[in-house]
Amino acid sequence: MQLTPDEIRLLAQVGLMAANRSDLESATKVFAAVEQERPKASIAFVGSAIAHLQVGDLQGSIHCLERGLTRVDAAERSELYAFLALAYRLGGLHDHSEKALKSAGSVPLAQGLRRESAQAAGLPARESQAAR
Numbered sequence: 001m002q003l004t005p006d007e008i009r010l011l012a013q014v015g016l017m018a019a020n021r022s023d024l025e026s027a028t029k030v031f032a033a034v035e036q037e038r039p040k041a042s043i044a045f046v047g048s049a050i051a052h053l054q055v056g057d058l059q060g061s062i063h064c065l066e067r068g069l070t071r072v073d074a075a076e077r078s079e080l081y082a083f084l085a086l087a088y089r090l091g092g093l094h095d096h097s098e099k100a101l102k103s104a105g106s107v108p109l110a111q112g113l114r115r116e117s118a119q120a121a122g123l124p125a126r127e128s129q130a131a132r
Contacts, residue, residue: 003037012043019051027051042068042076046083053087061087078105085113 003011015030028048035044045068052060065084069077085100086109097113104110118124 008034008038008041008043011037012047015047016050019047019054022055024051024055024057027054039071040073040076042072042079044068045072045080049083049087053090058087058091062091077103078107078110081105082107082109082113085110089113 011030011034015027015034018024018027018030028051031044031048031051034041034047038044045064048064049061049068052058052064062084065080065087068080069084072080081100081104085097085104088094088097088100098117101110101113101117104113
């Protein structure tokens, strides 16, 4: 039985609620089910990464995102790169973060990270985006 898009969204929301409660075991099971249903979509990998971040497992989060980059459709990769940029930044790996941001395109998280980088560098946001 294949789940509908609405059912996948609901399942992903359940996984995110488990992640929010720092219930990594439940979140991992839920996102494994999402991945099984939609193996080429980014949601399972992003959700798993968020669950790992919630419990302080930065390396686990990075692993989920890097694994996703090898599996998802090309159209879904920008989102993964944006979350990877965030994870790298949280780990103090700023060069890796900037490299991931270059592949993240214009997804909202990437735009926010670029604005934050520009502000930290004392540059107007437009100048930092123009440099990309």
